[in-house]
Amino acid sequence: MLNLNDEFPLVPGLRYLNHAAVAPWPKRASDAVRRFAEENISLGARNYPDWLKVEKRLRERLMRLLNASSTADIALVKNTSEALSFVAFGLDWRAGDQVVISDEEFPSNRIVWEALKPRGVEVVQVNLGGSDPEGALLAACGPRTRLMSISSVQFASGLRLDLPRLGAGCRDKDVLFCVDAIQQLGAQPLDVQACDCAFAMADGHKWMLGPESLGVFYCRSDLREQLALHEYGWHMLEHAGDYDRTEWQPARSARRFECGSPNMLGAMALEASLSLLEEVGMDQVAASIEQRVLQLQEGLQRIAGIQLHSPLNPARRAGILTFSWDGWDNQALFARLREQQVICAQRGKGIRLSPHFYTDPELIEQSLTVLSQLRQG
Template sequence: MNPWHDEFPQEAGLRYLNHAAVAPWPRRASAAVCAFAEQNLRVGARDYPQWLQLEQRLRQRLARLLNAPSTADVALVKNTSEALSFVAFGLDWRPGDQVVISDQEFPSNRVVWEALRPQGVEVVEVDIAGSDPEAALIEACTPRTRLLAISAVQYASGLRLDMPRLGAGCTERGVLLCIDAIQQLGAQPFDVQASGCAFAMADGHKWLLGPEGLGVFYCRRDLREQLRLHEYGWHMLEDAGNYDRRDWQPAKTARRFECGSPNMLGAVALEASLALLEEVGMAQVATLIEQRIARLHAGIAALPGARLLSPQEPGRRAGILTFALAGRDNGELFEALKKEQVVCAQRGGGIRLSPHFYTTETVIEDTLALLHRLA
């Protein structure tokens, strides 16, 4: 019996293998939101101080998950793209500056840097398909490189990079490291201090099992005041509760990036989901995900004409396995899987499967059996 069955009472026959896109909520997140809605119905915001306590618990959970030095280093943001924009349009760029990225990035971690071209910033794309992607990225950094922006895990292939190694390379060259952690945070342990990164960000709706519309932005303490602000409001002020004060300054903490009223509904859900991840423990979460990926890997590798598009080495993967079948159109295969209630995605020239720690053996084996029939 799956010990987390009660947390994920999914519809009979559903094979949910799409956590790299948008994840289901655990029962406790759903219950927390329902209770919050009922409270709003009955008493409105009478107990708002309690809501703020919950928001603080969420910051604490996120700080622990990131191994951030303090909750002061963590901002609650709308999504990864917003946090990336805070960095891209907050740094003081000079014509000729370079940003190094990989050639496998999700659009959010490419477009935001390309938008700097009118300021004379050059975007350098690096091929990371070789045997040593970290070396390729580090070697691409020149004296003009200001920032290396990279996903910890690539969204299509599932390639996991060595963040501490990249961080050490960036530190040696005086380059800032910005990590899009959305495909690692909640699937594998992640450590902003060990990685030596300047910035890191992630959404809550994938491996963190939370809702869309709420994410996290880590900004290293010494860099907070170096990012030019472009959003202003009551919430980002140092003395945020003093509405009569006429002089003001941005908060000294990462709250300076939160211009207005918080997404309290999202906070209620995400705080509950993170409580579950903490109870399971990220080391166990990572182990359970790897077991499921390994089984999918072995089962799909045995299919006639199967082509695995994700790394085969356990140290190079997190929760993503992408594959293609010879003679099968990816779109047609995706639709066939969809009809059988296999929730997955078309990415990177193939079909992407992404189980989480709670995914049952039945879901894995039923999916493999189905693929054998469709191959």
């Protein structure tokens, strides 16, 4: 039987509410990396074929997590920004083309599109503050719109968008739909087929509980050859491993975006972490996160002067709750909380809290007590 205290041992005094930034690893990920290191010390790469089996399982887990149609749709990339760059600098843009984004995007999903300005591409930023953010985004898509790129969950407010509606709207308007899923994948179920995603990407170090520098890039099969390649090497070839072959072509699968040697160390950790999410089940993960966010919400609402900046409707959020406090400077409040070992982040209009499914409810109560004591002080 799964014991989450074994996977995430409690550290006395530590209240970790920062999974929307960088998450702790489960013990099984640490064990996998330790075994990998010990094997390297004693055997080097003698068992490399076994390492490739782990990488294969990782692709299969990511395929299931995204509900992609095949592992051929999955590329292992360094991070979300790299995958976004594959799209931005792979498409054949024409002067006057437009990209629609929101006005709340993390820089990764803004700068990459603004960098296309020399090619004549215009970035249209849409305000999400109204009652119908999806309607506003789709209304901004005109005849010159080539692509919509949106974070499924906004990093500062925690607003979760209706991806199936956006995907269907983009399809009807003949607009490519690109999803930065870093704040959803591992926290909420995500179905790239049901959402009509052309592209989706996420890092492994947040809700997927993995290491930094290893993420996933989903590229729909009919679009892979439409993205011009800008990185080349032995690993992205259709016949990778046939080193004597002089004729070559890019892999037909999404491996075409993986130019060189894989991050095998990261693969060991992320594959183990995803095995935990699969064991628990994404529906249960999402339900547990919602319970903890609701616990935080209700506790914060009991403290006079606190303003919540995240949606209160569970259908509009994943794992993020952001608040500010009248009379407190956000930076000063963040520093005081950190002194009390409440690990959070300063984002947007306030302090961002982000528990995961395994977060002990008692730690949430302790964090709320810390805030109450700050008020009393």
